Amino acid sequence: MASSSALAPAAVREMQRDLESQANALSKIQKDISKNHEVRKQFTIQVGENELVLKELELLNDGANVYKLIGPVLVKQDLAEAKANVKKRIEYISAELKRMDRALKDLEDKQNSKKESIIRLQQKMQAVQAKA
Amino acid sequence: MAKKGTATPLGAVFSQEETRRAVARVAQAVADRRAELGRVQGFFADNAALVSLVQRLPDELSHEIMVPFGGAAFFPGSLIHTNQLLVLLGDGYYADRSAKQTTEILHRRGMELEAQMEAIKATISDLEAEAKFFESTAAEASEGLVEIREEYDEDAEISSSKSDASSSYGGMSDKDMEHARNMARLAELEVEENESGNTSEEDGDDDDDDEGAGTSEDGEENGDTSGDGSEHDNVSFSASVSGSAGNNQSHGSTQLKSALKKLGGKDMLKGASLAPSASTSKINSEVQVPFRKAVSFKDDNRHVVSSLKSPSLPQDPNYPAVSQLTSDRAPSRDRNIISSRQKAFTGSIVEHDDSLSAIQPPRSNDSGKAVSDAPSRPVSRFKMQKGGR
Known part of the structure; x- marks a missing residue:
């Protein structure tokens, strides 16, 4: 009995360390997820803005003067060129958004598995403690 | 069951x-x-x-x-x-x-x-x-609501509903016997009641009943929030009344069934295995319902037992007539609501509902529900009616 009670604390300590590291990993994943959400929100807003711009550009007649703000100066741009640029930008951001979706899904899967393993660990710990 | x-x-x-x-x-x-x-x-x-x-x-x-x-x-x-x-x-x-x-x-x-x-x-x-x-x-x-879950077993449900039906249309002799016994029991009860006058004893019993059955019922109506108390009272009241009205045969049979259902539901709730008693009641179903209800509030939930011991029958005719009127009026409104609610909960209840509804739609549900928590208010009104008669 004495030997088992001496053994148990060591096992419990080990488990606690393990649990701690797992919890850290989980919180890191959660941080990543929230970061992903932030960035995605920004991208979504940008897509919306670019779509608005594209709509306005489509409405301009061919002779209209279009400028692009580059740094501190306004640079005159061809309308067709501006349209192409905006379209390309929208495509790029949409692709980026899709990529982020996939990443988010990955992260969530990881999060769930981490949660499960933590719960299992906790149960094991409880069992050991109950025995001791 | x-x-x-x-x-x-x-x-x-x-x-x-x-x-x-x-x-x-x-x-x-x-x-x-x-x-x-x-x-x-x-x-x-x-x-x-x-x-x-x-x-x-x-x-x-x-x-x-x-x-x-x-x-x-x-x-x-x-x-x-x-x-x-x-x-x-x-x-x-x-x-x-x-x-x-x-x-x-x-x-x-x-x-x-x-x-x-x-x-x-x-x-x-x-x-x-x-x-x-x-x-x-x-x-x-x-507030201590209870969530009630029950597996829906199609075979069992079908068989139980079938037995219900068969019993209701079943042999006349059985029915008659049962009817007679119920009547007798009713008479007995009435005598008792008259003797005791406005006894408080029944009220007390009913309160007990309320506590036990009330909780489970809440669970059944899960979707509902707290405000149910008054509604319950209404319902149960109507139920008890209709039960007494049961002399009218067709009416009686429906009610019986509902009572049976109710019984079954109750059993489940309590987790008790009342299977045998329930089946008995089914066989006798038609006439019996009214009694059972009357009994139920008196005996504090032991419907099964009370229904079984039914003596000689008395003066139903005028009695039922009065009560029936009331039952028709008051409950009908609540009924629909309740029935829909009940459907949401247990498969068993739903089925009963359907089979009943064919014969006499809304009432059955109601009365069934009412039995479970026969409250004090309904009883007293019930009594008043009797006194008026």
């Missing part, structure tokens, strides 16, 4: 603290959305102001203005080219536009903002509904 189900107190499933946290979280989300809505509304107002400004600018060839110089100083100047605007389209793109074209752009932008506002409002209302749900769940849990 022995059914297995689980009755879990809601409080055990959702801890108070957790529900409170959930409510707080949703409230926070709602607040965020409201802030966002305020921001967008600010944009919208700015946009409207800008539109009116742009519309007025070309009215004059030039405007005398004070030009801001740095943060702190102004000097006089004038706006010229009042119909030439460099409009930011977004994302660093600008376009030369006339005032009229600019207002068009601004209008389109305003529409966009409006759509955004609508979306945010919709989200807010969704979140509020969620918050309400959490709150009501918390309230229910704290």
Whole structure:
């Protein structure tokens, strides 16, 4: 009995360390997820803005003067060129958004598995403690 | 007929603290959305102001203005080219536009903002509904509501409903016997009642009944919040009345069934295996119902037993007539509501409902329900009626 009670604390300590590291990993994943959400929100807003711009550009007649703000100066741009640029930008951001979706899904899967393993660990710990 | 189900107190499933946290979280989300809505509304107002400004600018060839110089100083100047605007389209793109074209752009932008506002409002209302749900769940849990779950076994349900039907249409002799016994029991009860006058004993019993059955019933009506008490009373009252009305044969049979159902439901709730008794009652079903009900409030939930011991029958005719009138009126309204509610809960109840409804739709459900928690108020009224007779 004495030997088992001496053994148990060591096992419990080990488990606690393990649990701690797992919890850290989980919180890191959660941080990543929230970061992903932030960035995605920004991208979504940008897509919306670019779509608005594209709509306005489509409405301009061919002779209209279009400028692009580059740094501190306004640079005159061809309308067709501006349209192409905006379209390309929208495509790029949409692709980026899709990529982020996939990443988010990955992260969530990881999060769930981490949660499960933590719960299992906790149960094991409880069992050991109950025995001791 | 022995059914297995689980009755879990809601409080055990959702801890108070957790529900409170959930409510707080949703409230926070709602607040965020409201802030966002305020921001967008600010944009919208700015946009409207800008539109009116742009519309007025070309009215004059030039405007005398004070030009801001740095943060702190102004000097006089004038706006010229009042119909030439460099409009930011977004994302660093600008376009030369006339005032009229600019207002068009601004209008389109305003529409966009409006759509955004609508979306945010919709989200807010969704979140509020969620918050309400959490709150009501918390309230229910704290009130000790019970969630009742029961596996739906199709075969069992079918067989049980069949037995119901067969019993109701079954041999006349059985029925007659049962009827006679019920009547006898009724008479006995009445005598007792008369003797005891306005006994308080029954009321006491009923209260007990209420506590036991009341909880389970709450569980059944899970969706309902606290305010049910009064409704229950109504229902149960109607049930007891209708039970007495049962002399009318056809009427009686329906009721019987409902009572049976009720019995079955109750059994499940309590987890007790009343299978044998239930089956007996089924066989005798038609006439018996009324009795059982009458008995039930007196004997405090031991319907089964009471129904079995039924003596010689008495003077039903006038008695039932009075009660029937009442039963018809009062309960009918509540019935529909209840029946729909019940359907949502247990398969068994639903089925009974259907079979019953064929014969005599709404009543059955009601009366069945009523039996379970025969409350004090119904009883007293019941008595009053009897006295009037």
